[in-house]
Structure formats: structure tokens, C-alpha cells
Amino acid sequence: MEDNKYQFSLEIAVRDYELDSEGIVNNAIYQHYLEHARHQFLCHVGYSFAKMESEGLTPVVSRVEINYKSSLRSGDVAVCKLWLERKGIRFVFHQDIFNKESGALAVQAIVTSVVVKNDWPTRGEKLAEFFKDYL
Amino acid sequence: MEDNKYQFSLEIAVRDYELDSEGIVNNAIYQHYLEHARHQFLCHVGYSFAKMESEGLTPVVSRVEINYKSSLRSGDVAVCKLWLERKGIRFVFHQDIFNKESGALAVQAIVTSVVVKNDWPTRGEKLAEFFKDYL
Amino acid sequence: MEDNKYQFSLEIAVRDYELDSEGIVNNAIYQHYLEHARHQFLCHVGYSFAKMESEGLTPVVSRVEINYKSSLRSGDVAVCKLWLERKGIRFVFHQDIFNKESGALAVQAIVTSVVVKNDWPTRGEKLAEFFKDYL
Amino acid sequence: MEDNKYQFSLEIAVRDYELDSEGIVNNAIYQHYLEHARHQFLCHVGYSFAKMESEGLTPVVSRVEINYKSSLRSGDVAVCKLWLERKGIRFVFHQDIFNKESGALAVQAIVTSVVVKNDWPTRGEKLAEFFKDYL
Numbered sequence: 297m298e299d300n301k302y303q304f305s306l307e308i309a310v311r312d313y314e315l316d317s318e319g320i321v322n323n324a325i326y327q328h329y330l331e332h333a334r335h336q337f338l339c340h341v342g343y344s345f346a347k348m349e350s351e352g353l354t355p356v357v358s359r360v361e362i363n364y365k366s367s368l369r370s371g372d373v374a375v376c377k378l379w380l381e382r383k384g385i386r387f388v389f390h391q392d393i394f395n396k397e398s399g400a401l402a403v404q405a406i407v408t409s410v411v412v413k414n415d416w417p418t419r420g421e422k423l424a425e426f427f428k429d430y431l
Numbered sequence: 432m433e434d435n436k437y438q439f440s441l442e443i444a445v446r447d448y449e450l451d452s453e454g455i456v457n458n459a460i461y462q463h464y465l466e467h468a469r470h471q472f473l474c475h476v477g478y479s480f481a482k483m484e485s486e487g488l489t490p491v492v493s494r495v496e497i498n499y500k501s502s503l504r505s506g507d508v509a510v511c512k513l514w515l516e517r518k519g520i521r522f523v524f525h526q527d528i529f530n531k532e533s534g535a536l537a538v539q540a541i542v543t544s545v546v547v548k549n550d551w552p553t554r555g556e557k558l559a560e561f562f563k564d565y566l
Numbered sequence: 567m568e569d570n571k572y573q574f575s576l577e578i579a580v581r582d583y584e585l586d587s588e589g590i591v592n593n594a595i596y597q598h599y600l601e602h603a604r605h606q607f608l609c610h611v612g613y614s615f616a617k618m619e620s621e622g623l624t625p626v627v628s629r630v631e632i633n634y635k636s637s638l639r640s641g642d643v644a645v646c647k648l649w650l651e652r653k654g655i656r657f658v659f660h661q662d663i664f665n666k667e668s669g670a671l672a673v674q675a676i677v678t679s680v681v682v683k684n685d686w687p688t689r690g691e692k693l694a695e696f697f698k699d700y701l
Numbered sequence: 702m703e704d705n706k707y708q709f710s711l712e713i714a715v716r717d718y719e720l721d722s723e724g725i726v727n728n729a730i731y732q733h734y735l736e737h738a739r740h741q742f743l744c745h746v747g748y749s750f751a752k753m754e755s756e757g758l759t760p761v762v763s764r765v766e767i768n769y770k771s772s773l774r775s776g777d778v779a780v781c782k783l784w785l786e787r788k789g790i791r792f793v794f795h796q797d798i799f800n801k802e803s804g805a806l807a808v809q810a811i812v813t814s815v816v817v818k819n820d821w822p823t824r825g826e827k828l829a830e831f832f833k834d835y836l
């Protein structure tokens with residue numbers, strides 16, 4: 297798909313402690329990058345994870361699908377792009393991570409989340425309101 | 432499916448630094464648990480990740496699918512169970528994590544990996560030999 | 567000093583994702599080991615970090631001193647030993663980590679903490695009560 | 702001391718996964734920030750950790766002293782400042798971390814390292830050459 301499908305982009309420089317013994321960014325670290333990109337997207341629209349928590353709303357990830365395409369290494373910068381889709385009560389984040397210098401796709405992910413209140417899934421109306429320009 | 436489909440089981444006690452601000456184990460940490468269980472399974476059959484690396488063989492995760500079912504918290508013990516399937520050159524680990532005390536399913540995951548040598552995927556014959564009783 | 571100065575011991579197996587690009591356990595990971603050992607010591611005396619938090623008491627680390635003596639690697643087991651000293655309102659944990667197989671000292675640490683309530687340091691009387699056999 | 706003692710400064714935005722169950726940045730994470738600041742300082746002078754490793758030189762941390770002064774939270778930006786001192790074969794990094802918005806001191810640290818080659822400490826001449834304007 298064309299590049300303009302993305303709605304938000306965040307650059308994250310690889311930190312050396314994120315590398316594993318093979319000298320590449322450890323698989324689990326990409327989940328950190330993906331989460332950080334989503335949380336910054338939330339800040340970008342004027343909301344935040346901390347604010348949601350303080351209101352008793354918790355965005356909970358229910359499913360993650362990650363395809364690892366190429367590795368990031370020391371000195372690389374991850375460009376984390378995403379676009380958002382709403383499916384019923386679910387917020388589905390389509391997130392791709394690229395190597396800034398080479399442009400190579402590093403990771404292709406789909407992250408599904410719902411907003412939980414008092415341990416029950418909600419329709420996520422308040423979150424949808426913040427994201428209304430993107431849905 | 433019945434419990435006896437599993438081929439390996441590892442208990443991992445939750446550590447408090449693995450909790451996030453909601454007091455539950457952070458999503459990315461489960462990838463650490465899943466990886467550690469696979470690596471211990473490898474040790475169980477007499478091989479190890481370090482040994483593979485020293486032989487120039489690198490098991491590379493190409494895809495991860497994780498369904499989050501319930502949360503683990505401080506004091507919980509994760510029981511990480513898995514069974515292995517071979518699909519062409521791919522080794523597919525079916526990994527479920529349970530809450531030891533309640534028995535509740537916490538995470539259901541499918542992790543696909545291939546063995547890479549000199550940056551090229553291999554047929555993984557040596558790894559398959561170690562896992563022969565499980566394939 | 568002699569081995570019997572220690573009051574608590576916990577074994578922690580190195581996990582491969584804790585290694586950095588040099589194939590050794592990353593420096594920051596030892597703080598995780600040290601914290602986990604302290605928290606397990608707390609469980610051992612019938613209390614827990616989660617319980618303290620639920621009572622509005624927060625053990626806060628005010629100072630850490632770590633001397634790195636030798637590295638831990640894939641397959642190693644860290645033996646985390648500690649003894650406790652009280653200095654005024656401070657709880658001072660003397661924590662040493664050994665390589666289980668070789669017996670070599672890996673890390674020598676002194677961790678100072680105080681119990682905070684409503685953002686103010688307290689005399690930590692309740693914590694001291696749980697630790698009374700060790701002070 | 703006055704602010705101009707510092708030789709390098711790096712801003713690191715707190716990521717939500719770095720928070721622990723109290724909603725503050727976990728103690729061990731500051732060691733990640735400190736390491737990342739040192740490694741970026743190394744890049745700043747035209748060298749890098751990866752390059753050192755490729756030359757068989759390994760900067761090894763032998764001692765860390767961290768005083769925790771105030772906490773960082775979601776949304777905060779850590780300003781990591783440092784100045785360098787050479788003591789014999791040791792490189793001593795004096796590293797302070799501030800809360801960008803409030804200016805409050807969060808962490809005060811002294812990190813001592815030596816350059817190791819083939820498992821032996823060296824005089825670190827090459828590293829000193831890169832840092833010559835700062836020593």
C-alpha cells in the first residue's frame with residue numbers, strides 16, 4: 297500500500313541495551329516500540345495513557361500479530377508508522393516499523409485493543425472521540 | 432484441546448519489575464517468558480541457543496501471534512506450556528501460559544521461527560534432529 | 567567475610583534475553599536481580615511489596631552502589647545472597663551475587679531504602695517488625 | 702557546582718513501559734538511561750560502542766553509584782547530563798539526570814569503566830584520544 301495510508305509516525309533510536317547477544321534488537325523490544333508509538337499517538341490527539349488510567353479507563357491489548365522482516369542494529373533509527381481502524385468495540389492499530397536509513401521494513405504488526413472499565417470491556421466512546429479524525 | 436498435547440512446561444514466577452503502572456505484567460514481558468520457555472526446551476533436549484550461535488546457526492523468529500486472555504500480577508506464577516510443529520523449514524511453537532494458582536489461561540501464542548546461517552534460511556536439519564522425539 | 571553473614575539466598579537462572587551484544591548479562595539487569603531478591607526476602611518473612619503498596623507504604627530505593635566483579639553468561643545461575651542492616655530510618659541491604667557453578671563473585675551491592683508514606687519518609691516500623699529476626 | 706561543568710546532554714522521553722506498578726520509572730531503567738547517554742556521548746565524539754566492539758575493545762562498567770533524588774513519571778522528559786574524568790586507567794562518568802519541566806534532580810550517578818581487551822584491562826588510550834577535548 298502507499299505510504300500515505302499512515303496517520304502517525306514516530307522515530308525511535310535504537311539503544312544499545314536493547315540488542316541481544318546476536319547484536320540485533322531483541323524481538324520483545326519491538327513490542328515496546330509499538331506500544332510507545334501508540335501511546336505517543338494518543339498524546340498527539342490530546343489524550344494520554346496516564347489520563348485514561350486516572351479516569352478509570354484502561355486500554356487493554358487483546359491480540360498482537362507481529363511479522364519480523366529484517367533486523368535493526370546499533371545506530372539504527374526505527375520509524376514507527378501506524379494507522380487506526382475501529383472494528384466494533386475494538387481499536388485495531390496497523391503498525392509498521394522501518395529502518396530509517398535503508399527504508400527497509402523491519403516489522404509489520406497488527407495490535408488489537410479494547411477499553412476496559414471496572415474489568416469490563418466498553419465501547420470506547422471517549423477514546424473514539426479523541427481519534428475521530430482518524431476513524 | 433486436552434492438556435497432554437503439551438511437550439514441555441516451565442514455571443516462571445512473576446517479578447515485580449515486570450509489572451507496569453496498572454500492576455499487571457506488561458504485554459511485552461510475555462514475549463520474554465515465551466522466549467525463555469523455548470530456550471529452556473532447547474536445553475532440555477541437550478542443545479542450547481548459545482551452542483547454536485557458536486555453530487553459526489541462529490534461530491530467528493519470523494512471526495509471533497499472541498492472544499492475551501487474562502492478566503498476571505505480583506505473586507503469580509506463569510506456567511508456560513508448549514508443543515512443537517514443523518512446517519517445511521519452519522518450526523512452529525504453540526505456546527500457552529497459565530496462571531498456576533487459578534489455572535486460568537493468560538496467554539495463547541503461536542511463534543514461528545527458522546534457522547538462519549550466514550543470513551540465509553536453512554532447512555534446520557540439526558535442530559530437527561534434537562527435536563526428533565517431538566516432531 | 568564468612569558465608570554465614572547472609573540471611574537470605576535466591577537462585578535466579580540467567581535468561582538469554584538478559585544478555586547484551588557482548589553475550590553477558592547487561593549491567594542494568596543486575597538491579598532487576600537485586601530487586602527481585604529483596605522482594606522475595608520480603609515474601610519470605612510473610613510480607614510483600616504488593617501488600618505494602620496496598621497499605622499505602624512504599625519502599626523507595628534512595629541509593630545503590632554496585633561493584634561489578636565478573637560477568638554472568640547464558641546458562642549461568644545467579645545466587646543472590648543478602649543481609650540486612652538498619653541505620654536510622656534506612657534499611658540497608660548488603661547484596662552479593664555469585665555464579666552458582668564457579669562460585670565466583672559477580673556483583674557486590676549495597677542498596678539503601680526507606681519506607682515512604684504520602685510522599686514522606688517514615689521510620690519504617692511495620693517493615694522493621696517483619697524483619698525483626700534479621701535486625 | 703554550576704551547570705557548565707557538564708560536557709554532554711541528552712534528552713530521553715519517559716516511555717510508559719518503563720514505569721513500574723507505582724507509576725514511576727523503575728530504578729533499573731535509570732541505568733539504561735545512563736548507559737544510553739554514555740553511548741551517545743561516544744557517538745558524539747565520532748566513535749561508537751559497536752565500533753569499539755568490532756575492534757576487540759570492550760568498555761566495561763566496574764562500578765556504579767546511583768543516588769535517587771526524585772521520581773520521573775509518565776510524560777516526563779529526562780535530561781541526562783554528564784562530565785568525564787580520567788583516573789589512571791579508569792574513565793569516570795559523572796552523570797546527573799534532571800526532570801526537564803521542573804528542573805528537579807532525579808538521579809545523581811557516578812559510573813566507572815575501563816576498556817577491556819582479550820579479558821584484560823587496558824590503559825584505554827584509543828578511547829582517551831576520542832575524548833581528548835573532554836579530559
